[in-house]
Amino acid sequence: MQHLAYFVALWVLLAGLYGVVTSRNYVHLVACVAVLQSATYIILLAAGFRTGGVPPIFYGVPVGTRTVDPVVQALMLTDIVVEATVAALLLSIAVQLHKASGTANPSELEALEG
Amino acid sequence: MTRSVRLTMFFAGAILLTIFFVASLGNVPAVGDYPGPYGNVLSAVVVYERHVTNIVTAVNFDYRAVDTMVEESILFLSVAGSAVLLRQMRSEEKKENDDRKLKDSEEKTSIPSSSDATRGFALLIVGPMVLFGLYIVTHGQLTPGGGFQGGVIIATAFLLLYLAGDFTRFREIVSHTFVAIIEGIALFTYVFIGFLGMFEEKAFLQNVLPFGRTGDVVSGGTIWVLSCATGIAVATGVLEVIYAFLEQVLEEWSR
Amino acid sequence: MSSALEITVLLFVAVAATGVVLTRDPRAQVVTLSFYGVLLGLMFFIFQAPDVALSQIVVGAVALPLMFMLALARIFRNEEERKKKDAKAGHGGKE
Numbered sequence: 001m002q003h004l005a006y007f008v009a010l011w012v013l014l015a016g017l018y019g020v021v022t023s024r025n026y027v028h029l030v031a032c033v034a035v036l037q038s039a040t041y042i043i044l045l046a047a048g049f050r051t052g053g054v055p056p057i058f059y060g061v062p063v064g065t066r067t068v069d070p071v072v073q074a075l076m077l078t079d080i081v082v083e084a085t086v087a088a089l090l091l092s093i094a095v096q097l098h099k100a101s102g103t104a105n106p107s108e109l110e111a112l113e114g
Numbered sequence: 115m116t117r118s119v120r121l122t123m124f125f126a127g128a129i130l131l132t133i134f135f136v137a138s139l140g141n142v143p144a145v146g147d148y149p150g151p152y153g154n155v156l157s158a159v160v161v162y163e164r165h166v167t168n169i170v171t172a173v174n175f176d177y178r179a180v181d182t183m184v185e186e187s188i189l190f191l192s193v194a195g196s197a198v199l200l201r202q203m204r205s206e207e208k209k210e211n212d213d214r215k216l217k218d219s220e221e222k223t224s225i226p227s228s229s230d231a232t233r234g235f236a237l238l239i240v241g242p243m244v245l246f247g248l249y250i251v252t253h254g255q256l257t258p259g260g261g262f263q264g265g266v267i268i269a270t271a272f273l274l275l276y277l278a279g280d281f282t283r284f285r286e287i288v289s290h291t292f293v294a295i296i297e298g299i300a301l302f303t304y305v306f307i308g309f310l311g312m313f314e315e316k317a318f319l320q321n322v323l324p325f326g327r328t329g330d331v332v333s334g335g336t337i338w339v340l341s342c343a344t345g346i347a348v349a350t351g352v353l354e355v356i357y358a359f360l361e362q363v364l365e366e367w368s369r
Numbered sequence: 370m371s372s373a374l375e376i377t378v379l380l381f382v383a384v385a386a387t388g389v390v391l392t393r394d395p396r397a398q399v400v401t402l403s404f405y406g407v408l409l410g411l412m413f414f415i416f417q418a419p420d421v422a423l424s425q426i427v428v429g430a431v432a433l434p435l436m437f438m439l440a441l442a443r444i445f446r447n448e449e450e451r452k453k454k455d456a457k458a459g460h461g462g463k464e
Contacts, residue, residue: 001376002144008379010135012386014128019390021124022117027395027441031402034433035389038409041425042382045416048153051146055417056157056169059256059329063161068417069153070169074178076413076421077170078185081262081348084428085192088355091440092199095362098444102451107117170420250423258419266427273435352432359439363446 005046013039026094026104030087037083041076048072165325166255166334174260175340179319182261183308186301186344189351193297193358200358228277236278243271251345255334261344268345269352281364290357293350300347307336307343378412399437406430 012035019032048069054061056070098104143149156169156177166172174182251264276284311320319336326333385405392398406429413422 002146003139003142004376005145005379006135006139006142008383010132011383014131015386015390017128018124021120024393025395027437027444028393028398031395031398031437032390034402034429035386035405038386038405038429041409041413041421042379045413045418045421046145048148049146049416050148050153053148053417055258055419056153057167057258057419058161058169059167063158067153067157067169069148069150070156070173071152073170073418073421074173074181076418077174077260077262077424078181080421080424080428081185081189084352084432085188087433088192088196088436089199091436092196092358095440095443096199098447102447104444168420258423260420263420263423263427266424266432270427270431356432356435356439359436359443363439363442 005042005049009039009042009046012036012042024105024107026097026106027091029106030090030094033090034083034087037079037086040079044072044076044079161328164321164334164337165328166337167328168255168257168259170258171254171260171341172334172337175255175337175344176321176334179308179336179340182340182344183304183319186304186347189348190297190301193351193354196355196358200362233278236274240271240274240278243274244268247271247345247349251342252331252338254341254345255337256329256331261341262348265345265348266352268349269356272349272353273356276360281360288353290354293353293357297347297350297354300343300350303343304340304347307339310336374415378408378415382408382412395437395441399434399441402437403430403434406433 016032016034016036016039019035020029023029023032048071050066050068053066053068056067056073094104097109101109103109156173160169160172161167164172164176247264247267249264250259250267251261254260254264272288275287308319311322312318314322316322321335321337323335323339325335332338382405385401385408389398389401389405392401407426409429410422410426413419413425
């Protein structure tokens with residue numbers, strides 16, 4: 001089971017994608033997109049992990065100890081902010097769609113007119 | 115495209131993805147076997163070079179400060195986009211509101227007021243929460259923390275003011291224009307600090323302020339200043355997005 | 370080899386993600402999403418990433434469900450007003 005974290009990331013990605021494909025409500029769809037984006041966190045985290053490592057903070061810890069990788073953690077911070085951004089914009093679009101057409105169901109929307 | 119066709123395509127794609135994924139995991143080292151050079155180099159070198167103890171913050175605000183600047187602009191764009199998207203039909207809504215006000219004035223959906231316990235607790239906890247957020251922002255280079263985390267905590271603390279009172283009072287305390295101006299100033303400060311390096315003929319966003327002593331709050335040169343600027347920008351940005359959503363729910367504004 | 374704690378939390382994350390997707394009602398899904406955010410934060414903490422855990426808890430368990438609830442409140446209010454308008458129009462047409 002040396003690659004368990006990568007398989008868990010694949011499972012979360014497929015679960016989120018299944019939610020997007022079979023969704024019947026726009027707000028439910030946006031939550032599934034958020035779950036989809038969290039699969040990338042798991043992949044990045046697993047790529048930088050080191051067994052028996054300490055967090056990369058040296059406040060009170062001597063400088064020679066083996067730490068986990070700090071570069072992927074910086075990438076993950078950016079990723080989390082991007083997830084919040086995408087969710088905010090998608091929710092604004094969902095609210096406006098409901099105002100314009102009266103339904104929040106993707107299958108009930110008619111084609112655009114005008 | 116009907117639902118069954120979508121489901122079939124999804125399952126076919128999922129099976130293909132799984133096959134390729136398993137096939138490509140052949141030479142990947144096991145989880146826990148980190149071989150790469152960058153992590154080791156950074157862990158050995160940063161404390162002596164930059165006099166900070168939190169390496170992730172040093173990477174975010176010094177070695178890869180350009181990425182953080184682009185991420186700040188992403189946040190700014192999302193704030194502007196949400197405000198534009200949620201304000202699009204306001205002229206039509208106002209016309210509807212005026213028509214409805216002329217016809218009848220007794221059918222108004224009212225929001226139930228919160229209990230005294232909620233309001234008292236929210237009022238009590240606003241102060242400590244703002245202090246905690248400021249602590250996390252300013253001590254970002256020593257202990258886990260930094261600009262983003264502290265910024266979102268401060269924004270949540272301001273939203274507790276809405277929970278403690280009602281929307282009109284919240285709008286008086288936290289005025290919309292003021293928040294927007296502060297966000298612009300914070301972003302401008304970030305880019306201005308970047309140009310400080312170019313005035314001395316070095317690279318953009320290079321660390322040119324004095325480094326200080328390891329363990330002090332003001333240490334690391336530009337790392338501390340950029341962390342504070344990012345904290346203020348993120349706090350005001352998140353506050354603006356939630357403002358746009360709140361104004362949609364509570365429509366009793368008079369503009 | 371990973372320890373038992375890491376394997377357990379990874380399996381919990383997989384189960385919780387499936388739970389979030391299979392919760393069809395958006396109002397219930399907000400609570401599930403918030404719990405998933407806290408669980409992810411716990412996983413980051415166990416994998417020795419405290420900065421990321423802080424960020425994930427503040428964004429994924431506080432700010433994101435707050436935006437979801439505000440969007441749902443707006444949609445609920447739209448539906449109520451539409452129903453009232455339809456009821457009034459039906460009444461007026463009949464009389």
